[in-house]
Amino acid sequence: MDENIKKIIPFAQKYKSHVVWNVIHNILYALFGTIGMVMIFPVLKVLFNNEEKITQLPTYQGFKHIDSYLNDTLFYYVNYFSETYGQNYALLLTVSLVVITFLFKNLFGYLGLQHMTKIKTGVLRDLRAKMFKKIIELPIPYYSEKRKGDVMARMLGDVNEVQNSFFMVLELIVKEPLTIIFALIAMINISWKLTLFVFVFIPISGFIISKIGKSLKSKSTKAQQENGYLISVVEETLSGLKVVKSYNAEKYFSNTFTNSINRLYTLTNSIGKKNNLASPMSEFLGIVVISILLFYGGNLVLVDKSLDGSLFIAYIGLAYNILTPAKAISKASYQVKNGLAAAERVFEVLEFENSITDKETALNLKSFENEIHLKNITFSYEDDPVLKNFSLTIPKGKTVALVGQSGSGKSTIANLLTRFYEVNDGEILIDNHNIKDITMESLRNLTGLVTQDSIMFNGTISDNIKLGLTEATDEDVINALKIANAFEFVEKLPNGIHTNIGDSGNKLSGGQKQRLSIARAVLKNPPIMILDEATSALDTESEKFVQVALENMMQNRTSIVIAHRLSTIQKADKIVVMQSGKIVEQGSHEELIALNGTYTRLVNMQSFE
Incomplete structure (x- = not known):
């Protein structure tokens, strides 16, 4: 047979x-x-x-x-x-x-x-x-x-x-x-x-x-x-x-x-x-x-x-x-x-063997108490390593920004923290628990992700925002929209939060979709927030409003901010400057400016632009 x-x-x-x-x-x-x-x-x-x-x-x-x-x-x-x-x-x-x-x-x-x-x-x-x-x-x-x-x-x-x-x-x-x-x-x-x-x-x-x-x-x-x-x-x-x-x-x-x-x-x-x-x-x-x-x-x-x-x-x-x-x-x-x-x-x-799965003894981690520790991480998508022996500690309640040129490994860290990819060497610890020993569901319950691409689904604004918290009320959705500076344009739509936004949200502008992405993360209200170029699609005016909203949201919350626009991360507790998968500088905005190194050069380049 x-x-x-x-x-x-x-x-x-x-x-x-x-x-x-x-x-x-x-x-x-x-x-x-x-x-x-x-x-x-x-x-x-x-x-x-x-x-x-x-x-x-x-x-x-x-x-x-x-x-x-x-x-x-x-x-x-x-x-x-x-x-x-x-x-x-x-x-x-x-x-x-x-x-x-x-x-x-x-x-x-x-x-x-x-x-x-x-x-x-x-x-x-x-x-x-x-x-x-x-x-x-x-x-x-x-x-x-x-x-x-x-x-x-x-x-x-x-x-x-x-x-x-x-x-x-x-x-x-x-x-x-x-x-x-x-x-x-x-x-x-x-x-x-x-x-x-x-x-x-x-x-x-x-x-x-x-x-x-x-x-x-x-x-x-x-x-x-x-x-x-x-x-x-x-x-x-x-x-x-x-x-x-x-x-x-x-x-x-x-x-x-x-x-x-x-x-x-x-x-x-x-x-x-x-x-x-x-x-x-x-x-x-x-x-x-x-x-x-x-x-x-x-x-x-x-x-x-x-x-x-x-x-x-x-x-x-x-x-x-x-x-x-x-x-x-x-x-x-x-x-x-x-x-x-x-x-x-x-x-x-x-029958394809999934290489990223939960262990039988995986822990269901309910809360985040102390710190995230990336310990001697090495990772490559193919042959050339993107991250090389990378280590970083992110204390609870602090905002850490990752900056650097394209290809320096910033977004890779977001992929590894959410366990979309597995590290090749080293380990990522949350409260001294290796994320490989935590169930993926509980890990992702602890994290909120706003990606560089504003991914929307064919449905209403409410459906898209309630993706991570389906039991949320209309009032919860509206509050999240207000924090993300999105309610002003949503309430003018024919059916408000119940307006259908079309395939991939094509009835909205890029900036509007990005603000809805932020509102989705706000509603989920996780203890760890990962913002991967979260404001990249916003115009200057919207960016200022959203930046204030994000700063309010990130208070007393652990945040990893991957930023291209350096103006958006100047208030971060720590700025980590990356180059070719390694940390070349780290410190506050003022400390890095005083060093007059890679970060200062990046700031000057953007100021010139």
Whole structure:
């Protein structure tokens, strides 16, 4: 059994009652399908007026003789109706039995499909839920290597392909094979010589069809990877549409997209060609066998007189009845290969080992009492270290500002403090607890983060601000907005705090979004505040108002301020000047100015600007 099928089984076990009922109904579907074809035989007997004359109701002699018992019982009643009411009543009886048999066949087919639908939609729901849980649990470094569009394609397209293709396995191992098996049993009872041809046909047909679909899985994998790339191009283009338009780069992105859809077009056509060939190929092979059966069986009927003509017609009906499931099996086997390729991509994400997780003994830290200590930290995103043997102590209630040129490692410290990334060497301690020994939930409950990018979600202003404190009231939201100097513009909006701000907050200006980000952190009210270029998107006037608000908010609160504009951190208790991942100077604004070193040079450069 394929490994990916084994991985799907635990998801299906939750719906095992539906699986059992699906199997039962499929067995009955196959059984009544065969009985329906066999029932054509007595109809033909009545039509040609050569039905068996059985005048006594047969006696049941055990399951071994069930076929002759049922046959004799049927012909007893056919004979009875013919003699009592006329042949038209006998014909009505046999035709009615055919109709009832096929009614049961289709009823059980419907019930089987109903249970299959519940299995498929249930597993789809559970897979998507687990997939989404996994993708938001995966560490930030995972997404710096993977395209978001590819992850989206796996969650939406590939999971859907698993649902559509995988559960055809139940059809492959129960419904269609049993239809073939029951038909073959009936055919052997009619003529074992004729049935030998069918036994030859099945393996030959299977061999030819498997040869056609040999490379299907690898091509399906390539097509799904290309589909992920395609979604990535669309997602990136829409996210950066202003840049695309301002640089007249529409043609470049259109070419990128066109190249991708052309590659997908070629792959899909190649897959489709093989998929489309399976059904007609199996049908043609079946018709070849039926033609041989017609020739050989016709001789048995017309020349040898060893086979009844009515039985032979019923036999051909049974033989043709094998073609439909044979086609379904060949088509389903191809689709299962598509499903295997999709499942491989889904489980690649689900089984990705998250390197940043809570220890089993992790402590749920409720409060922050003393200090944060970064002790001999070394960290690199790839090969070159961003921080080198970096040490810093941040006492409770103090504001420490990190300044320096771009690439000096300031924002990296914010990433490490929130445990978005793990340190390579050294340790980060909060009240002498290594943050690796603290649950991530409690660590992030202690910290508030305002990032350089004002990340907003499609929804109301209230929804965006209450992200970290969902039980907050409208009054709490308004107070947070006032502190962040944002209420003045919010109250002028059509629905105030209940105004929808659009996708990524695109109905607001950059400065307005930044103030809402600050309000979100204010409402959460954590003991440790991390401000990563928090005022970078504000105009000069707004910056002054927000700066006062931030200073009020940061009183008696531990704050790590990563700043580009040095004018915003002059009142910090300690300013740490960084260069190439190391501390080159630290002290208050006045102390650093007196040193007349790197900090003074940075201040003079900004003053000149």
